[in-house]
Amino acid sequence: DTEVTQTPKHLVMGMTNKKSLKCEQHMGHRAMYWYKQKAKKPPELMFVYSYEKLSINESVPSRFSPECPNSSLLNLHLHALQPEDSALYLCASSQLGAGDTEAFFGQGTRLTVV
């Protein structure tokens, strides 16, 4: 099973709302990633968790708050977003260390901020 599951698939939220995106994998991967993708652009790295610890934060605004409660789950908490934050949010996971470190992506959450 090489599945990474993201929920919800679509989300519309107001600028004063608080919402969360969820990502789950059961491949035993120890690295999990959040990417943001705007239309006609490549995915941009936001955060990386390695062994459930935040290892990379690409200077993302604090209105995006990641959380890795265990090795299978990754959340992205959203509050006070701006319309320019509307994008496709992609989660990925991969193994760490020597050997096969192929990454797999979820289907994404298409977020619209109104």
Place this chain on the structure above:
Amino acid sequence: GIQVEQSPPDLILQEGANSTLRCNFSDSVNNLQWFHQNPWGQLINLFYIPSGTKQNGRLSATTVATERYSLLYISSSQTTDSGVYFCAVVYNNNDMRFGAGTRLTVKP
């Protein structure tokens, strides 16, 4: 940080034609992958190829890590091959960065 450059940015082919997509990267990498993004945004794994050559049906890929480039070959292209092809590299073990992509259009 590492630079990942893909070429060409856009490619239009007639069905049945062959094509070569290129990915250049500026530093040593732990891993390199090719993805195809479908119209719904799903990134589909094509190849995990940190070095060497792999083939899967009409697609094949070659990575020459010492010269910091990878090539994706598509033979006998079909309209269903249309979409965006991304190269992604991993360096420092867990930092995965994408190139800008090649947008392929295959016309019937």
